[in-house]
Structures are given as structure tokens and as C-alpha cells.
Amino acid sequence: MPIPVIICDDSSFARKQVTRALPSGWDVDLTFCANGREAVAAIEAGQGDILLLDLTMPVMDGFEVLEYIRKQDLPTLPIVISGDIQPESYKRVMALGAVAFIKKPVDPAELTRVLDEFGVLGILTEQELQATGQVTFTEWVQEITNVAMGRAADLLVRVVNEKVELTIPHVSLLERGELEMTLNATAHGDSFSCITQGFIGGGISGENLLLFHDTDIRHVAELLNFDLNHLETSSEIELYMDIANVLVGAFLKGFAEQLDICFSQGHPRITIHSQDSAVILANHQGHERILTIEVNYVIGDNQIRCNQLVLITPESIAALKLRSGEEIG
Template sequence: MPTPVIICDDSSFARKQVMHALPAGWNVDITFCENGRQAIESIEAGKGDILLLDLNMPVMDGFEVLQYIRQKDLPTLPIVISGDIQPDTHRLVMSLGAVAFIRKPIDSAELTRILDQFGVLGILTDNQAAPKIQVTFNDWIQEISNVAMGRAADLLVRLINERVELSIPHVSLMARGEVEMTLNATAHGDNFTCITQGFIGSGIAGENLMLFHDTNIQHVARLFDFDLRQSETPSEVELYIEIANVLVGAFLKGFAEQLDVSFSQGHPHLAIYSQESGMTLARRKGHDRILTIEVNYEIGDKQIRCNQLVLLTPESIPALKKRSGGEFN
């Protein structure tokens, strides 16, 4: 009799990765869920003796799923598979009842070891035909960005010892005007500081933008043990660049490693914008359409919010698709 297994992740590419990581010959009946609410309904319907669970999802996230499972004592074995690899995240999910935590991208040998440890594999038989999952280009980029974002947050946490809340990355191909509107919306009409930094490698090129609200500078200084009262403006600039370098460097490194490429990064530049001055960053781009990745970080109990926008040239799209391993046409 097949073992009922739920794979719950909002990314179709991640669901496909997890499915292919299941032990060969394991007799399973797979249910795919795109959010935590669907997973709960499937468990209550008896479709999830094993739950392979992402954390960062819409509607109902993985933390809420674990809390609900514990409160209702639902019969499932939850294994978390996440790109959010902060130490606090690991501790929290284990305290909520997860039996194991696997970092993305998933390692099939680690998953097999964990399943065998809990005695749920049984006798492995011949390979089964795997269900087909349609993966779009945007889904694939979103999942790569999700893993890269998690690595960036983990590095920052280890430097400042504060938790970082992560958003779900948003990927879209935008016209220049749409990018400008996104930048303006991200700024919330406030004064803000923007760090821009170009990158290029293996036919992929773009610019990374980190936006910090000026009201956040005191909190940034506190986290880095920086005394602004004894510093001049150039030192404030250094402070913004320091935190941007951590997030951008780790993000781009994680992004590149998943593509098996390396990026050369330009020198970071800082600009201060006000509501009156308007946002013109998008207008200086020489492309009609720009592949845009939006990521948000909330640092130190939401005292600091910074927004990351990765703008990729349209010429980068064919180079990215070549690195996909034939995930889509």
C-alpha cells in the first residue's frame, strides 16, 4: 500500500525538486499543495502521513501549519524544507514539532537518511512514473531567489544577532515605466537611501538596488554598534554600504552558485532620494523591458525594512534559460 506524502511549497519548481529527491522505488501517493491551508485540508483527508513542508508561503505559512498540527494533534510526520536557514528558524520549527529541517536546495541523500531514520521507507520497489509538474520560467527564478535570499539573511543574522523576516520573492518582466512605479511604491513616498551595484557573468547582467529609509539609520547603527553621535555623514554612508554589501554579496553568491556561474560585481554607489526629487533610476536603463526580482527584509523585530530589487537585462533571459537544465520550454 503506498505511503501518502504531501509536498507543500508555493513554488512549482521546488515541488518538482522535492518530488525528484524522493528515494527511488519508494511506493508513495503524492499530493501537491501550494500553501499551508491546502496542506492542512489534505492531512485531515488522510493524504499526508508524511508532510514535506516549505515555510515561506502565502495564505498560510509553514510556521502556522506546524502550530495547527500540534494543536489538533494531526497524524503526520512534518519535515521542513526551507531556504530560510537562520539558526532561530531552525530552532523554532523544531520546537513547533518538525522532526527534521532540510535546507534548500534539497539533498536527496539527506532526505532518504531522515525518512529511513523514522522507519517510513519500507521495502523499496521498482521506480514509479513520477507525476508531471509544469514549471514556468518565473517560478524557477523565484525559487532560486528564495534560496539566495535565505542565505543572505543567514549571513546578516550571524553578524548582528537579530532575526530577519523574509518575504516571498516576486518575479516579473516589467516595462521601464512599471519598474519606476515599483520603485516609487517601494519607497512609500518617504526619503530613502539607495545603494546600486552592477553585476555581470556568463551572459547574465544586471543591477542590484538596496533601498533604506532614512528613518532607519539609528536602528542600523545600533545593530552594528555604531555611534552616530561621533560620526560625520561619510560614516553613515559607510554604514549603509556595509549592510548592503552583506545582503547583496550573499544573495548574488547564492544565486550564482545555483546557476553554476560566477558574477563580477561593480563598485557600489549611493544616492539619496526624496519624494520631491522623484525616482529616475528606471529611466536610465536602455531596455524596454527588465526582468525584475523584488525581495523585502525586515530586520530586528521589524525596526528596519530594506527592499532589494534585482534588475536583469532582457539579454540575460536566454543565458538564464540555458542554466535551467531543461526545466521548461
């Protein structure tokens, strides 16, 4: 008799990836959910003896799902599969009742080991499991971004010893005018400081923008144990650079590793107290669409907001698609 299994992730690419990672021939009845609310309803309907659960999702995230399962004592075996690999996130999900935590991208051997450890594999059949749904290019990039974002946050946590909150990354193809509006919205209409840094490798090139809001600078100094009595423009730049080096370096490394390439990074440039998005977009002319990745971080108890935009050139899109193999349509 097939075992009812739920794969819950807002990314269709991630759902497909997890499906392919399941043991070949395992006799299961799969249910796919795009958010926690759908997963809870499916468990209550008897469709999820085993739950393979993402954390960062809309409507109802993975933490809320685990809380609900514990509160309602729902009959399911929750296994978290997430790109948010911060130690605090691991501790929290295990405290909420998850039986295992597997980092993205999921390793089939590790997933099989975890399932076998709990005795749920039974006797494997010859049935081949097939992923459902077509994955778009932007969905594929978003899942790669999700993993890279988790690695960047994990490294920053280890540096500052503070929790980093993550939101769902957003990926889109934007023309220059649309990109300018996105940048202005990201800046929330305030003056901001922006660190820009180019990168290139494997036929892919682009620019990383990291935006800080100037009202946060004293909190940034406290976060990095900087003497506030010596806070000057030069030291302000150093503070921004310290965080940028951690986030940008870890993000680009995580992104590139999933594509099996390496990025070379250019020298970072900083624009202080800017309200002019045209200055930042000066290198992006023409009408071709730019692949734009938006990531938001909220750092520590003081809620330091850091907005990241990764702009990938139109010429790089073909090289990216080649790296996807047969993953996207």
C-alpha cells in the first residue's frame, strides 16, 4: 500500500528536485503543496504520513506548520528541507518537532538515509517517481537564489552572533525603467548607501547591489562592536564593507557552486547618502531585459534592513539556461 507523502515548497523547481531525490521505486502517493496552509489541510485529510517541508514560504511558513502540527498533534513525520541553514533555525525546527533537517539542494543519499532511519521505506517497488509541472526559468533561478541566500545568512550569523531573518527571494526579468522603479521601491524613498560589485564567470556576468539605510548605521556599528565615539564617514564605509564582504561573498559563492562555476569579483564601490538611482544604474543601458534577483535580510534585534539586488546581464541568460540542463522548459 502506497505511503502518503507531502512535498511542501513554494518553488515548483524545489518540489521537482525533492521528488527526484526520493528513492527510486519507493511506493508512495505524492501530494504537492505550495504553502503551509495547503500542507496542513492535506495532513488533516490523511495525505501526509510523511511531510517534506520547506521553511521560507508565503501564507504559512514552515515554522508555523510545525507549531500547528505539534499543537493539534497531527499524525505526520515532518522532515525539514531548507536553504535557511542558520544554527538558530535548526534549533528552532528541532524544538518544534521536526525529526530531521536536510539542507538544500537536497542530497538523495542523505534523504534516503533519513527515511531508512525511521523505517518508512518498506520494500521498494519498480515504480519510477516523476516530477509534476513544468519549471520556468525564473523559478529555477529563484530556487538557486534561495540556497545562496541561506548560506549568506548562515555565515553572517556566525560573524555577528545575531539572528538573520529571511524573506522569499524574488526573481524577474526587468527593463531599465522597471528596474529603476524596483530600486526606488527598495530604497523606500529614503537616502541610502549602496555598495556595488561586479562579478563574472562561466559566461555569466552581472553586478551585485547591497543597500543600507542610513538611519541604521549606529546599529550596524553596535552589531560589529565598533566604538560609536569614533564613528566617522571613513569608518562608516568600513562598517558597510564588512557586512557586504560577508553577504556578497557567501551569496555569490553559493550561487556559483550550484552552477558548477566560479565567479571572479570586481573591486567594490560605495555610494554614500544617494537618492539618485540613475547613478547606480549607469552601467545598465538599452532596452533588453535584465535578470533581477531581489533578496532582503533583517539583521539582529535592532532590525537592520539590508536589501540585495543581483543584476545579471541579458547576454548571460543563455549561459544560465545551458547550466540548467533539462531542469527547465
